[in-house]
Amino acid sequence: MNDPCDGYGPRAPLGNVNEGTAISRIFQQIRAEGQIARIDIARDLMISPATVTAITSDLIARGLIEEAAAISTETLRGRPRVKLQLRPNAHVVAGLKLGANVTTLVLLDFQGRQLSEAAISQPLQNAGADEILALIERALDSALTQADLSRSDISAIGVGLPGFVNAAEGMVHWSPVLDSRMIPLGARLQDALKCPVVIDNDANLLALAELWFGVGREQRDFIVVTIEQGLGMGIVIANRLYRGTRGRGVEFGHMKIQPDGALCRCGQRGCLEAYLADYALLREAEMALPADTSQDHDRLENLFDEAKAGNLIARSIFHRAGRLFGIGLANIVNIFDPALIILSGEQLQYDYLYDIEVSEMMEANSIDLSDRPVELRVHKWNDQLWAKGAAAFALDHITGAILDTAPQVRVP
Amino acid sequence: MNDPCDGYGPRAPLGNVNEGTAISRIFQQIRAEGQIARIDIARDLMISPATVTAITSDLIARGLIEEAAAISTETLRGRPRVKLQLRPNAHVVAGLKLGANVTTLVLLDFQGRQLSEAAISQPLQNAGADEILALIERALDSALTQADLSRSDISAIGVGLPGFVNAAEGMVHWSPVLDSRMIPLGARLQDALKCPVVIDNDANLLALAELWFGVGREQRDFIVVTIEQGLGMGIVIANRLYRGTRGRGVEFGHMKIQPDGALCRCGQRGCLEAYLADYALLREAEMALPADTSQDHDRLENLFDEAKAGNLIARSIFHRAGRLFGIGLANIVNIFDPALIILSGEQLQYDYLYDIEVSEMMEANSIDLSDRPVELRVHKWNDQLWAKGAAAFALDHITGAILDTAPQVRVP
DNA sequence: GTTATAAATTTGACAGACAAATTAAATAGG
DNA sequence: CCTATTTAATTTGTCTGTCAAATTTATAAC
DSSP states (O other): OOOOSSOOOOOOOOOOOOSSSHHHHHHHHHHHHHSEEEHHHHHHHHHHHHHHHHHHHHHHHSSSSOOOOSSSOOSSSSSSOEEEEEGGGGOOOEEEEEEEEEEEEEEEEEESSEEEEEEEEEEOOSSSSSHHHHHHHHHHHHHHHHHHGGGGGGGEEEEESEEEEEEETEEEOOOBBBBSSSBOHHHHHHHHHSSSEEEEEEEHHHHHHHHHGGGTOOOSSEEEESSSEEEEEEETTTTTOOTTTTOOOOOOOOBSSSOSSSTTTTSOOOOOOOHSSHHHHHHHHHHHOOTTTOHHHHHHHHHHHHHTTTHHEEEEEEEHHHHHHHHHHHHHHHHHHOSOOOOOOOOGGGGGHHHHHHHHHHHHHHHSSSSSOEEEEEOOOOOHHHHHHHHHHHHHHHHHHHHTTTTOOOOO | OOOOSSSSSOOOOOOOOSSOHHHHHHHHHHHHHEEEHHHHHHHHHTTOHHHHHHHHHHHHHHSSEEEEEOOOOOSSSSSSSOEEEEEEGGEEEEEEOOOOEEEEEEEEESSSSSEEEEEEEEEOOOBBBHHHHHHHHHHHHHHHHHTTTOGGGGGEEEEEEEEOOOOTTEEEEEEBBSSSOOOOOHHHHHHTTTSEEEEEEEEHHHHHHHHSSSSGGOSSEEEEEEESSEEEEEEETTTTEEOTTBBBBOOOOOOOTTTTOBOOOTTTTTTHHHHHHHHHHHHHHHHHHOOOOOOOHHHHHHHHHHHHHHHHHHHHHHHHHHHHHHHHHHHHHHHHOSSSEEEEEEGGGGHHHHHHHHHHHHHHOOOOOOOOOEEEEEEEOOOHHHHHHHHHHHHHHHHHHHHHTOOOOOOO
């Protein structure tokens, strides 16, 4: 599977989303399709060609889109179609993933194409906001230098981090990478970097990346589940991220699947995460690999190798994890009834053991009305895609601001 | 707590719902407020008085609303406000709840006021569509006679039943009251009754009743959980019922909270319902009430009395049920983060035992970020409110059809 | 060249919504 | 009782977004 970001080939339309104004719908359509002729926009969105001309010429005047140089060869006769595309230079955004071990940053142009990237391997745990800021600045300047740009060229920055984040308020309620609760990280970074900053839970942003650059082309509704240090989930309903009724993300890792079950790092018992996360597997690894003193990551590798080699204890560890994961997914299926669930994240390198248990248990434990079974896919993206999701969030923020504010010129 | 349906006192506005056209927003506002002056509509919805006048006079001309006779005494000086209200006689709808033991029907006028009701005590299990139809017709004719109306006066019928229902398609995937799967009950009834029929899961309709006639006045987002024969759940997000991404309802009763747990009537193990539903409690009652040979309902009463009297086994049964219920609710809280959860249904007469366990367990097992705790309320409505929810669904169907089709007069 | 074809634009019209001006219906005070 | 004041509701004229139809533009086929 190749990188879904390079080049914007023709795509399926996003569905008849009859929401929003014509201007934003047309803009979204151009972004989704990459390149599209006016007449196709009119047909896809059921908007008259006259209106499309009016709106696109406005967007061109505002510098947001442009006519593509490539001449369309789709028509044999008649006036050829002129494709429209987002103007790459209109804006540049940065997207970051703050991870426990690595911080990844990408710079994207307005079309969503990657200009440069930077990765800093530095453990990040219980850090202060200043530390985070310094880290971001290092990564940012590195990527800017590569792309031959300066900070003032950046229109917005998106940041994804694990934990409980209220994206609308830019508030981090809790995160393993931060040293205290209730940090208004969004505002904090925005003030320091003198640039709009949006933040969100990392799993949400991976879902956003899937929406913009991945399966979102075909699917209006799907769920992304991530397994890394913890468990994460991002839910896309009707082409939009669902963030819970009060703005905070959805919590999957702390779903209880066993009363008085295993102890979780959150202090509660029976959380799914307490059976699936790195630390959960490692604390059982002792039994299978008693003499092993290697680092956590390698240790997990070893455990996996042992399981593959037939070590019954190691197998049992993955076996239970897979079963419980399946149950957790089944609970989600029963609630949201999604057509597609995407499993993503580092730990899925261990999926060959998961595969059987997980999908089996999921199916066995969900109320499937047998007409449309849930599809389970595994996507092994690297950290770059997470960062791209963050950048997509930043792009979304920019365009939202532009499209919303422009017509609001009502001065009494 | 008195019946929430009688009279439409002043209510909190539904929030700045900037969705939909002005006409539907104004209509919704009038329905929500019961009686409201034009100037208040303008202020609440941020629509100009000119537009409110234009639209309301159109609605009056179409016979949907009228000026209320009661003269407003809110203003001391100036021209008095003229309140608008839905025109009661515009439409009459019927709403039904199909239950295992009783079928309840109400007739409502366009304002949502009850005209008459009927209840038929007849066990309903594995019935055919014809049997259902006959039952509905009996109840309907009885209520019509009382209200001095005939079938042709009915504009729409809403039907709520337990099970898995796709409301949009009118399809019953499975229901304990029906004898087979995949019955297009909506179409079936509609053809027979020669009147628009909408159907939905009963818990969804109770949530709709709460939205229209209950807490919906103050709350935009809430969750209704019912315990009767089975467990049900209805989710209201942004003043709308959420029915899952593919239109079927949300399944709460079959959430797994114990791997390889108790056997559920669905055939799976560890379902919440297998610990909470009537049959789940009764199968344990054997231990506490060995000599009891009474009917199920009385038997459950006896079990409850025993628990109150101090019977340790009986207490233990409710104790566990309460704990597991709390865990199930916590899982929902972690996913939706609602501000309010309403517990409803027959079994909640046993709530004095539930109360402590349930809310305790819910709080102990949900990721509460401590700023806004979830409120848990118990509403003990009778079957009538369920039926009113069904009628509300029918009313919604009518008005949706009226408001949507009217402006769609584009004939090329 | 001319014709056919299809894309894009221009034109004129219409509908939804608004601000401002006007009218309507009440009270307060002399 | 009459007038000023106050507030609600309506009317008027305008603006904006959108569309259908007519027109212009740009290409291929002949």
